[in-house]
Amino acid sequence: xxxxxxxxxxxxxxxxxxxxxxxxxxxxxxxxxxxxxxxxxxxxxxxxxxxxxxxxxxxxxxxxxxxxxxxxxxxxxxxxxxxxxxxxxxxxxxxxxxxxxxxxxxxxxx
Amino acid sequence: xxxxxxxxxxxxxxxxxxxxxxxxxxxxxxxxxxxxxxxxxxxxxxxxxxxxxxxxxxxxxxxxxxxxxxxxxxxxxxxxxxxxxxxxxxxxxxxxxxxxxxxxxxxxxxxxxxxxxxxxxxxx
Numbered sequence: 001x002x003x004x005x006x007x008x009x010x011x012x013x014x015x016x017x018x019x020x021x022x023x024x025x026x027x028x029x030x031x032x033x034x035x036x037x038x039x040x041x042x043x044x045x046x047x048x049x050x051x052x053x054x055x056x057x058x059x060x061x062x063x064x065x066x067x068x069x070x071x072x073x074x075x076x077x078x079x080x081x082x083x084x085x086x087x088x089x090x091x092x093x094x095x096x097x098x099x100x101x102x103x104x105x106x107x108x109x110x
Numbered sequence: 111x112x113x114x115x116x117x118x119x120x121x122x123x124x125x126x127x128x129x130x131x132x133x134x135x136x137x138x139x140x141x142x143x144x145x146x147x148x149x150x151x152x153x154x155x156x157x158x159x160x161x162x163x164x165x166x167x168x169x170x171x172x173x174x175x176x177x178x179x180x181x182x183x184x185x186x187x188x189x190x191x192x193x194x195x196x197x198x199x200x201x202x203x204x205x206x207x208x209x210x211x212x213x214x215x216x217x218x219x220x221x222x223x224x225x226x227x228x229x230x231x232x233x234x
Contacts, residue, residue, distance in 0.1 A: 044226075089155050
């Protein structure tokens with residue numbers, strides 16, 4: 001149950017696009033299409049942004065999109081807005097009803 | 111409105127015990143698996159445990175296996191986390207999180223509703 005690998009930080013200017021990667025193994029990210037992404041503001045609870053690799057819950061802007069290739073999943077935020085500045089975590093089902101999170105990525109909107 | 115409200119956190123000495131609770135409202139509690147996820151100060155999220163809707167099966171992260179027990183009382187819409195032999199590294203905000211379904215019956219393997227968390231501090 002090793003944590004998935006995410007970059008510690010990414011940044012972008014308003015209107016630009018950023019992509020956050022999430023690298024795991026064939027036992028988690030690569031083995032299942034059950035990757036989800038969460039947004040967390042400081043001192044707040046996480047919020048589901050993407051599930052099943054590329055599905056958006058109702059109410060999440062379509063600027064947020066997800067994808068996966070092999071053992072790496074990605075979250076792309078297009079048309080960056082100031083309110084997107086937050087921490088983002090990926091999470092993958094890792095078999096036998098266990099889950100593993102990434103270490104988190106701090107997004108700065110310049 | 112779907113809501114989760116945790117309680118029971120506090121300061122406990124190393125080796126001590128604590129029981130966390132999470133009261134659910136706004137959905138049919140027994141139809142969903144429930145998780146505990148924790149976040150140590152300044153660090154990322156760590157999945158801790160999950161229990162199925164009827165409470166008959168549960169699974170744990172290796173880091174807590176044998177010391178922590180997840181349970182639920184569907185008659186009271188309440189999820190529990192019994193933590194024993196607590197260590198400094200168990201210090202964290204503990205969140206309860208609803209799974210998108212019940213892993214016994216479906217494949218909705220994401221956490222779609224989260225509580226605000228309760229803080230556990232293990233220190234002498």
